[in-house]
């Protein structure tokens with residue numbers, strides 16, 4: 056029997072090395088990103104060790120991919136558009152893992168530590184939200200390395216500059232599928248001996264397709280409602296409110312809703328497939 060005390064102790068021991076590595080690699084912004092990620096890691100681990108594992112899979116693979124070919128011309132070009140880089144602040148952490156965090160808190164209060172049921176619509180929905188953010192990060196980090204110009208998701212005939220919100224490429228779409236596959240496979244692996252093959256295949260496909268769907272929703276929202284700005288000195292379109300390359304000059308709002316930034320879009324894109332997957336699995340599992 057595992058006591059609550061043991062789970063808390065393991066949770067602290069598991070999260071400290073990750074925090075140190077993340078800080079050294081500048082994958083989390085100090086102090087807010089590190090503090091919020093630490094609390095998040097603690098709560099996820101307390102609810103179910105696997106919740107923690109999927110978020111670590113997302114976080115570690117994303118951090119590695121952010122560093123991958125970081126100084127290439129393509130990534131540098133794309134970075135002029137992105138609002139934030141690999142140094143995640145607390146809002147990014149919450150936008151990415153907020154859905155699973157709420158589900159963890161629910162199970163913690165309802166069932167106690169290490170008692171969240173994995174074969175449950177809420178668990179399947181929560182894991183799907185992590186599949187979305189993983190798929191989305193993979194597509195962004197690997198898609199920008201595509202040799203051809205990306206096309207605009209709302210008008211595929213139009214080519215857009217690398218890094219534009221809503222720009223898609225074949226390479227990006229393949230990366231989306233692989234990112235989602237990583238999370239769906241990890242879930243399938245853990246459930247392997249716990250359920251029959253039919254249900255296992257269904258859960259796997261739900262998470263996999265939910266992850267890809269969310270990444271596409273992210274591109275569509277990024278292309279439509281997300282705030283876009285234009286630099287008055289170089290006329291480049293960007294998500295940034297200030298253009299560092301032009302001495303930090305304040306950019307002008309040109310499209311989208313001013314209050315909807317990349318974090319909002321990420322959170323909503325993870326939430327929508329999670330809700331759909333919740334209702335589908337709820338009808339199957341009953």
Ligand SMILES: [Zn+2]
Nearest residue numbers: 286289298301
């Ligand atoms: Zn500029």
